[in-house]
Amino acid sequence: MVKYSIKDLEKFSGIKAHTIRIWEQRYQLLTPKRTETNIRYYDESQLKYLLNVTLLVENGFRISHICSMSDEEFNKNLKEVAEKGLQTKEDNHLSVAVNELVLAMLELDEQRFEKIISGSLLQRSFEETITKIIYPFLKRIGVMWRVGEVSTAQEHFIYQLIRQKVIVAIDGLIDRKKTGEKYLLFLPKSEFSDLLILLFTYLLKNRGRQCIYLGADIPFRDLKQVTEITKPDVLLTFVKAPASKIDTQAYVYELSEKFEEKKILISGNPYFMDELDFPKNVRLISEVEDLIEMLTE
Structure with missing residues (x-):
């Protein structure tokens, strides 16, 4: 069973830990469990309940009212909120x-x-x-x-x-005349989660850019061959797997050296990507907004 701390609840629900404690003390919103060493924790059902409470609070329900609801009333209000399309700011x-x-x-x-x-x-x-x-x-x-x-x-x-x-x-997407830069999108060898690259592909195509989508697990040798055939202006990749900072840095340098005439965009592990050294032809895409901003420059 996964155990959640109050900081975890704050992170996932957006409700401050201090507020959660007040709700516990004043309204008995949640009753934390304790480990054998007396450390407080919450289980998955309590996290789900808090997320549902957050949903009602965001839709104008007072926390005192929510905590006084029966299970039937709580579920009824939750369903109504979902069905009315979340009428909030x-x-x-x-x-x-x-x-x-x-x-x-x-x-x-x-x-x-x-x-x-x-x-x-x-x-x-x-x-x-x-x-x-x-x-x-x-x-x-x-x-x-x-x-x-x-x-x-x-x-x-x-x-x-x-x-x-x-x-x-x-x-x-409506097929429009593509006169912008040509992008080659791919994941390095042993990378298989291509969702972010697909999101980037949509953003690029929606702005009339040409896209060649290779998908996941592309060996460096194959990448060079495809680049020679398709002649893209930009290479765009994403490194998510738990590679070390040293390995990722080496990969950045290799991309820069082997494709020195190309513009290279790279996104990846948020824990150390911004600490890497990026040669002049390599640009870090930390957020999706970075790509959108670049496309409007």
């Missing part, structure tokens, strides 16, 4: 949407996933859904996965649902 709406996606992942609930994505697409473009909901959600679960709070099955479940949406969106 924009920032709160986005935060709620991300929390809803977390719940959909934890509960392996495809219907819940479809509802939140469909609700977003009624209000904003697919690109805005990517930048304001999907990408922040992926950043959150990246943290959750690294500390063992999301199983591989849960991660794969939600990744595949998002991946399907992105592929359909790419296929649905």
Whole structure:
């Protein structure tokens, strides 16, 4: 069983730890459990409950009212909030949407996933859904996965649902005359999680850029061969696997040296990417907004 600290609850729900403690003391919102050494912790059901409470709070319910609800009333209000399309201010709406996606992942609930994505697409473009909901959600679960709070099955479940949406969106783009730079998108050898590269492909194609998408696990030798054939202007890659800082730095240098005439964009492990040395033809893409800003320069 995964054990969550109060800081974990703060991180995943957006509710300050101090506020959670006040809610516990004043309204008995949650009752923390204790380890054999008397350390407080919370289980997955309590995290899910807090995320649902957050959903109601963001929709105007007072915490005192929420804590006095019966289970039946709580679930009824939760359902009504979901069905009315999350009538909140924009920032709160986005935060709620991300929390809803977390719940959909934890509960392996495809219907819940479809509802939140469909609700977003009624209000904003697919690109805005990517930048304001999907990408922040992926950043959150990246943290959750690294500390063992999301199983591989849960991660794969939600990744595949998002991946399907992105592929359909790419296929649905109107074919326009592509006169911009040509991008070659790929993952290095032993990298298999291509979701972020697919998101980048959509953003690029939506702006009329030419894209050659190679996918995952591309050996360096094959990359050189494809580059010679297709002659791209820009190489774009993503390093996520738990490679060391030294190995990643070596890969950056190798890319820069072997493709010195090309512009190279690279994204990856947030824990040390910004500490690397980037040669003049290599640019770090730390956030999806970095790519969008670059495309508008």
